[in-house]
Amino acid sequence: MRMILLGPPGAGKGTQAKMLKEKFRIPQISTGDILRKAVADNSELGQEAKTYMDGGRLVPDDIVIELIRERIKEDDCDSGFILDGFPRTIVQAEKLSETLETMGLDIDTVIDFEVDSQELITRLTGRSTCPGCGAMFHGTTRPPKQSGVCDFCGAKLYQRPDDNRETIRKRLEVYENETAPLKDFYRQRGKLKSVQGRGTVEEIFSQVLRLVN
Numbered sequence: 001m002r003m004i005l006l007g008p009p010g011a012g013k014g015t016q017a018k019m020l021k022e023k024f025r026i027p028q029i030s031t032g033d034i035l036r037k038a039v040a041d042n043s044e045l046g047q048e049a050k051t052y053m054d055g056g057r058l059v060p061d062d063i064v065i066e067l068i069r070e071r072i073k074e075d076d077c078d079s080g081f082i083l084d085g086f087p088r089t090i091v092q093a094e095k096l097s098e099t100l101e102t103m104g105l106d107i108d109t110v111i112d113f114e115v116d117s118q119e120l121i122t123r124l125t126g127r128s129t130c131p132g133c134g135a136m137f138h139g140t141t142r143p144p145k146q147s148g149v150c151d152f153c154g155a156k157l158y159q160r161p162d163d164n165r166e167t168i169r170k171r172l173e174v175y176e177n178e179t180a181p182l183k184d185f186y187r188q189r190g191k192l193k194s195v196q197g198r199g200t201v202e203e204i205f206s207q208v209l210r211l212v213n
């Protein structure tokens, strides 16, 4: 199964991707996570990506496309994958289709998470992230059992540098302008399915499962 999770920052793509990965035993490929790791490692890629990420802008297409091309060729992707945060522009979507075509593959389903922007802002401003396992928590709506510590792996939680008011506003704007047009792109190809991103994590997950089954 090859799927794409589409939706604005804070829509819950990462959380659902992790649950899907456990359920279907296929890798979650998050360009955001790959780029954050490059930044943490201070690699050449990370140094270039950091300025874009800190400003809430997209990293240039050619960089992320190359990352994905390499990643989906790895053995663990043979039985499928979950793309989380890619594609984010029409060019990325077109290049992804081309790459898959040369491999004789295609995307099965694109799940679009619909959440209104006021809710997104609330979620992102109170959010903390686990650097160890990628789990997300929220100060008021989903606090960790022990303050500042990941429930799952015990690592110390941090607030992403791009989860501040100004950068959040920019990310939402970039989403509307660059990424939202992908809904039509995939709708025209008969692949788009939408879920309401409101509700508990489990409720949303059961909606997602209904759509992929």
Ligand code: ADP
Residues within 6 Å of the ligand: 008, 009, 010, 031, 032, 033, 035, 052, 053, 054, 056, 057, 058, 059, 060, 061, 064, 084, 085, 086, 087, 088, 092, 162, 171
């Ligand atoms: P969110 O969806 O919450 O904004 P991500 O972790 O998906 O967070 O992405 C964080 C940042 O990484 C983005 O704001 C952008 O700068 C960069 N990034 C991630 N994926 C892509 C992509 N496919 N194309 C361009 N930039 C990306």
Ligand code: ZN
Residues within 6 Å of the ligand: 130, 131, 132, 133, 134, 135, 150, 151, 152, 153, 154, 155
């Ligand atoms: Zn963790």
